[in-house]
Amino acid sequence: MSRKLGDALSVYPVGLGCMGMSHAYGGQDEADAIATLHRAVDLGVTLFDTAEVYGPFTNEVLVGKGLRPFRDRVAIATKFGFNIAETDKGPEQRPGLNSRPDHVRAVAEASLKRLGIETIDLFYQHRVDPDVPIEETVGTMAELVREGKVRALGLSEASAATIRRAHAVHPIAAVQSEYSLWTRDPEPEVLPTCRELGIGFVPFSPLGRGFLTGAITSAGQLGDDDFRRKLPRFSDENMARNLAVVARLEEFAKGKGATAAQLALAWVLHQGDFIVPIPGSRKVANLEQNVAAAAIRLTPEEVAEIGGLVTPDMVSGNRYPDDMARQANR
Numbered sequence: 244m245s246r247k248l249g250d251a252l253s254v255y256p257v258g259l260g261c262m263g264m265s266h267a268y269g270g271q272d273e274a275d276a277i278a279t280l281h282r283a284v285d286l287g288v289t290l291f292d293t294a295e296v297y298g299p300f301t302n303e304v305l306v307g308k309g310l311r312p313f314r315d316r317v318a319i320a321t322k323f324g325f326n327i328a329e330t331d332k333g334p335e336q337r338p339g340l341n342s343r344p345d346h347v348r349a350v351a352e353a354s355l356k357r358l359g360i361e362t363i364d365l366f367y368q369h370r371v372d373p374d375v376p377i378e379e380t381v382g383t384m385a386e387l388v389r390e391g392k393v394r395a396l397g398l399s400e401a402s403a404a405t406i407r408r409a410h411a412v413h414p415i416a417a418v419q420s421e422y423s424l425w426t427r428d429p430e431p432e433v434l435p436t437c438r439e440l441g442i443g444f445v446p447f448s449p450l451g452r453g454f455l456t457g458a459i460t461s462a463g464q465l466g467d468d469d470f471r472r473k474l475p476r477f478s479d480e481n482m483a484r485n486l487a488v489v490a491r492l493e494e495f496a497k498g499k500g501a502t503a504a505q506l507a508l509a510w511v512l513h514q515g516d517f518i519v520p521i522p523g524s525r526k527v528a529n530l531e532q533n534v535a536a537a538a539i540r541l542t543p544e545e546v547a548e549i550g551g552l553v554t555p556d557m558v559s560g561n562r563y564p565d566d567m568a569r570q571a572n573r
Contacts, residue, residue: 244287244537246519248443249416251395252318252365256512256537258290259283259530260447260523261306266297267470271525273305280309282527284316286534292419292447292521293358294322294369295350299334300357307358319358320417320445322399323350324369340570342372344383351387363387367397367419371573377401377409385413397445400571403432406442415442420571422446422520424455424507424553425476425488426562428572438517449511449520452477455553456504456529457493460486475560484559491552501539504529508536510549 245253262268264276280291293306303321310317323346326337354363366387368380387393395416398409409415418437420429423446437444452471453459462472462479471477476485489503496506504522511520524530541549561568 245289246443246516248290248365248397248445248517248519249395249414249441251414251416252290252443254290254318254519255287255534256519257288257508257534258292258445258519258521259288260521261291261293261302262297263523263525265302265305268523268525269466269469276305276525277309279524279527279530280306281313283530283534284310284313286531288534289316290318290320290365290445290519290521292320292445294367295327295354295357296322296325296336296369299327299336300353303354303357307360311359314360318364318394319360320365320367320397321354321358321363322367322369322397323347323354324367324372324399340370340372340374342368342375342380344379347380347383348387351392355392362391362394364394365397365417366393366395367399367417368401369399370570371398371401371405373573377405378412381409381412381415388413400573401433402572403436405573406433406436406440410440410442415440417443417445417519419445419447419521421448421562422511423449423451424492424510424550425451425485425555425558427555428562434515438515442517444515444518446511446518446520448523450504450507450522450533454482454485455489455492455507456502457489473564474562475564476558476562478560481560488553488557492549495549495552499539499545501536502532504532505536505539506549507553508533509539509541510546512537512539513541513546 397417399419
């Protein structure tokens with residue numbers, strides 16, 4: 244059982260997003276995180292996703308350490324594109340994006356060291372930099388491929404037009420964007436473009452940042468430093484309204500002998516065999532549940548019915564605040 248990301252990578256249908264192990268959602272104990280990584284490998288997961296900005300830097304170190312015993316069995320993806328500076332107090336994320344060629348090279352070298360590997364399997368531009376032509380950025384990324392430092396190239400939250408321009412410079416293996424029952428922005432243009440060009444599509448937050456699991460029922464469950472507190476859909480008012488949407492999904496899932504999370508993942512997987520979602524998980528039990536979703540078979544009628552249970556127009560709140568939304572779909 245595998246799915247292709249372009250011509251370069253063949254991976255298990257469900258990957259693992261590693262961000263939450265040390266960034267955005269409160270993090271977790273290193274030993275627990277490594278145990279989760281090891282269990283993922285045991286279950287057959289082969290695609291692991293991190294980024295320099297997660298921490299910053301700490302998530303790459305964690306992922307590299309945890310996956311070192313299995314290097315020949317896994318594909319490690321990481322990302323560049325933000326302004327992160329080294330200061331006397333440690334790494335500091337600064338405003339704006341940075342995809343200048345010299346920066347791309349510097350991040351690649353630094354990521355290789357933090358991960359403890361010789362080649363990055365999948366190197367994404369994390370957000371499209373409007374100040375640097377995509378041809379220039381991808382040209383530099385392609386040089387890294389020729390030098391053996393990177394195996395395959397990816398883009399994150401890019402528009403269909405940008406994907407086409409990038410792919411004309413060097414084959415793009417994967418495009419990563421948020422995609423789930425409640426966030427379907429890629430459907431009109433990005434998914435058809437990926438399908439046409441033979442590019443894999445890697446949905447992040449396929450479980451609605453945890454909300455579609457039914458486990459989150461109030462903002463009070465989120466820690467003070469939880470990134471989701473900044474997202475409109477997770478405000479107290481909007482969350483209360485959105486609970487009714489999840490209830491419909493949970494009821495349908497019972498009839499299939501599955502959980503709401505598994506059904507949400509199965510729906511994403513049934514949108515195309517070029518799609519490899521990367522749900523995050525900090526608990527082994529949740530990880531096992533997510534990986535098992537790859538075995539769920541849905542009829543076309545069930546896919547359509549599930550797609551009607553939760554739709555973006557039923558959801559209260561935008562997926563991002565305005566400043567973050569401006570960086571997406573460029």
